[in-house]
Amino acid sequence: MIASGRMTVQEGDVSNLKLESEKFDLATAFETIYFWHDLKKCFAEVHKVLKTSGHFMIVLEADGRDKTIQWFKEKIDGMNVYTPEEIKEALEYAGFSEIHIYNKLRFNNWIMVLAKKI
Numbered sequence: 001m002i003a004s005g006r007m008t009v010q011e012g013d014v015s016n017l018k019l020e021s022e023k024f025d026l027a028t029a030f031e032t033i034y035f036w037h038d039l040k041k042c043f044a045e046v047h048k049v050l051k052t053s054g055h056f057m058i059v060l061e062a063d064g065r066d067k068t069i070q071w072f073k074e075k076i077d078g079m080n081v082y083t084p085e086e087i088k089e090a091l092e093y094a095g096f097s098e099i100h101i102y103n104k105l106r107f108n109n110w111i112m113v114l115a116k117k118i
Contacts, residue, residue, distance in 0.1 A: 017045045024049050029058045034079050039087070043094035050117045056096060058087065058113040066109045084111055091115045 001007035012018060014029075014036060027046045036042040046056050062069035064083040073079045082090075084101045091099050096115035103111045 014042045014045055017049055019049045021048050022051050025051055025054050027054070027056045029056075031060060033058060033060070033087070034073075034081065037078070037080065039082065039090035040093045043090050043096065047094045047096060047117055052117060054117045056091070056113075056115045056117070058111075058115075060111050061109070063103060063109045063111045069109070084113070087113055 002009065010019075014032075015038060027050060029046075033039065033042075043056075050056065062081060064081040064086070069081050073081050084103065088099050088101060091113070095117065097118045098114075098116040100114045101111060102114075103109075
């Protein structure tokens with residue numbers, strides 16, 4: 001896809017996206033928000049680059065409540081663990097609506113969050 005010019009890869013900071021506003025239909029975050037230190041600011045940046053009716057999908061192996069993820073949080077510098085309620089609150093603050101949280105996807109503590117920009 002890259003070689004054919006159909007895809008590009010850019011490295012950046014989600015708290016300060018240097019992307020065109022209202023450009024994308026979908027943004028995803030798989031196992032990454034553990035390292036996003038200001039969820040409200042980061043989610044606002046994602047909101048900015050999504051088109052109206054665009055979706056933001058977040059997938060995590062931990063809902064912030066299990067002991068294993070708490071152990072990792074203690075061992076990995078800069079890691080944060082967010083509960084579904086904290087994620088929803090930050091998404092609402094950033095302007096997202098129609099927020100759906102699906103849990104118990106594969107194991108009891110996995111979650112997927114889908115939010116829409118209206």
